[in-house]
Structure formats: C-alpha cells, structure tokens
Amino acid sequence: MNQGRDTIERIESDLGWRKKEVSNLLLLEKQDNQILIIKSTLLLLYSHWEGFIKNACKVYLEHISNKKININDLTENFKAITLKGLILEVYKSSETLTLSNELNFLQNFNGTKSKVFSVKKNFSKSEKDKSIINTKDNLSLNVFKSILRIIGIDYSDSIDTKSAFIDEKLLGNRNKVAHGNKIESIDEDFDLSLDELKKVKDVVFYLMDNFSDDLIYFVENELYFESNKNTTDEYLQEKAKKIRSHLP
Template identity: 60%
Template sequence: MSSEDFIAMLEADLGWRKKEVANLLLMETEQNQLLIIKSTVLLLYSHWEGFVKNATKAYLEHISDMRVDIGALTDNFKAISLKGLIGQVDKSHESLTMVNELNLINKLQNNLNRKFSLPRGFSRHERDKTIVNTKDNLSLKVFKSILNIVGIDYAGSLDTKSVFIDEKLLENRNKVAHGNRIEQIDAEFNLDLIELKKLKDLVFFLMSALVDDLIYYAEQELYFSENEDKMKSYLQQRAKEIEGYLP
C-alpha cells in the first residue's frame, strides 16, 4: 500500500462513517427520538470499533509493504515481530531441554536484520486478531493498548474521556445490543439526544485524531527509531490537544 493509497483509504473510510451517522440523526423526530437514539448508539459503536481496527491495521500493513529492517524501527514494531517467536517457546514450556530457548535467543539476535513483514492482505483479514484485537468491546483501555501497538502514546490525556466512552457508549450500546427492553430514558439507559450528540462529536474527534496521527507518522517517518525524539515532541503536543477537547 503506497503512502497515497494509505492516506486516501483513511480519509475515505472516516468520511462515509461520519456521513452515515449524521444522516441517521437527521431522521430524528419527537415521535421516534428514543428509537433514533438507540439506533445511533449501535451505529456509532460499530463505526468506532470498525474504523480503529481498519486504520491501525492499514498503517501496520503500510509499514510492512515498505520492507524496512526491524532493527531500524521503533520498539512497537520489534515487539510485533517477536510475538510468533515467543509463542513457539511458550508452547514448549514443559520440555526438559533448553533447545527451544537457545533457538529463540539466536532468532532474536538475527531478527533485527530481517524485514518487518506481515501476511499479504493483513488489513483486509477481518477475523485476524493476532496483532490488533478490539476484543469486540472497544473500551478506552483497549483503545489505548491499540494506540501503543502502532507507536502512539498519549494515553493519560484520554482518561478524562472514560465516562463517555466506557459508560455512555459501551454500556448503553451493550444494553441495546443484548436485547434489553428500553422504553424510556432513565437510570438504566441514561443517554438523551443532547448527550448523544456530544458523544458522537467525541468519538469522531478521536477517530479524526487517529487519522491525523497515522498520516503524520507516515509522512514524517516516525516509525524509524532514529526519529523517536521528534515523535516524543509530537506526542506531547497531541496530548495537550486531546486533553483540552471537552465534549
């Protein structure tokens, strides 16, 4: 995937999702308000999980397609490349010999000279959860862990958003998705239209921020370990912007 294709994919994927949620909210009337709220919560969560998964997997595939030495990349890519090797040793933990462990040491030493590589079409394998796993319940904690996988770390600034993501989005989405009977907005389903629109703005703000981050990382080559100082400076700036956004 070229840089141009990667950027176009991110922008197009985010664009249609924003439009779909906006169109659903336009259908709201006084008579169908609760139905639209419940439907929008389901749709908004679907786009939240789907986009984060698609965008981060596409970024990893973009780096893979560049055929860069693992040793030249930041630590998150080194960690990804080690997953399979460590798994091999874990499977043999009952062995009475040290053969597998010694083989692992040799592989680790040689690993840095290999190219970072993911399976062809990695980003399009919907069920592949080996690296990016939303756990089918993309909480703030899971989101932060996925950011770390692609090398983004402004996690602390996201903690102030936990009420909206974990409670307003996930809890209410789960109540609707699990077939609970909801006939009014109350303590069991505490999301009115005003809060829903704030939630929608926050979710799409985080998704847009992810687009900006991944594009900046790609264009400025922040995946190279030699650019880590530049990456840290960028992340400090982004942390302030994220923390300053109030839904």
C-alpha cells in the same frame, strides 16, 4: 500513486463514510421515533468506532510492512510486535515436551535485528486476525490506549478524562441494546438522552479524527523510524496539549 498516498487515502476514505453514516442516521430523528434512533445510532456509532480504529491500524502496519524496513531501524513498539509474534509461535507449537521451542525462539529472537518488519499477507483485509490489533470486541478507553501504545502513537494520558463518555455512555449503553434488553424509554437502566448521544458522538468523532491525523502524519514524515524519535516525541507532546485543551 505512491504507497504513502494510497495508505493515506484508504485511512481518510474509511473514516469519511463511517462519520457520514452516523450523522445521516441522526438526521432521521423525530419526536415519535427518538428512542429508536438513539438505540440505532448508538449501535452504529460503536460499530464504526471499533471498525475504524481496527482497520486504520492494520492499514498503517501493512504500509510499514510493505516498505520492508529492517526491524532494528524501527521504533520500539515494532520490536515488541515482532517479539510477541515469536512468543505466539512457541505457544502454538506441538513440541511442548522438548527444548526445541525455546531454542528456536532464541535463534529467531537473536536474528530479528537482521530481518525486516512484516505482517501476514492481506493483513488489513483479515477481519478475524487479532494477532496484533485486538479490540476485544469491546473497545473501551483502556483498550484504545493499549492500541495507541502498540502503534507507537502514545498520548494516552491526555484522554483519561473521557472514560465516562466511552466506557459508560457508549459501551455501557451499547451493551444493553446489543444484548437484547427491552428499552422503550430513557431511565436508570438506559441513561442516554439524544443530547448526550450527540456529545458522545462528538467525542468519538474527535478521537477518530485525531487518530486519522496522527497515522497520516506518521506516514508522511516516516515517524516509525527510530532515527526520527525526537520529532515523534515533540509531535506527541504537542498533540497531548491540544487534546487536553479540547477535552477538559
């Protein structure tokens, strides 16, 4: 199995089981357990929303790292990722009272053009690594848009209309449940009916599906190369139009 096919299967498999779990939980809903199912599904939906975006990004970045591509041949976002890593090394160094940090930084920065893009070993399997992909344990729409830019798949403006679904309905209500608030009915403090939850689920699944499709398309067509920028721009423009028509 080639590297690209393995990456694609990992992304597809990770998305599949997550969507199945959420859908199966909703099927258990009855009149006498509705509020419990709403709360449980909400927590599970958020968990899979954050987990999939984080894991898929790491698998994608690891795929590119394994291909050992020169940084100068990649799109600007990969250069920014590399620059951020160098800056972090300066901050972590104990030599804070000398110019050693700054000199090392300049030497490393000037030498990046001749280096290959790389991430840490087992990067995709490290739950605690937030050096590049950081959901801030609260994956709001703005955080998701930031991650899109980091990955180089940026159609962020086209999803702005769904901030209420993600930030208010999903995150706001999820935080109330996760923080241990006693919730026994739908009211002002917990404003999420079963029908609304299903709509939130549909929006979240749509965003996850799109992100999966994008990563797979980028892997298959090697759109992480700067030389493919025109193709990338055309793809993202069409994707933005498609999302706007689906998420008015």
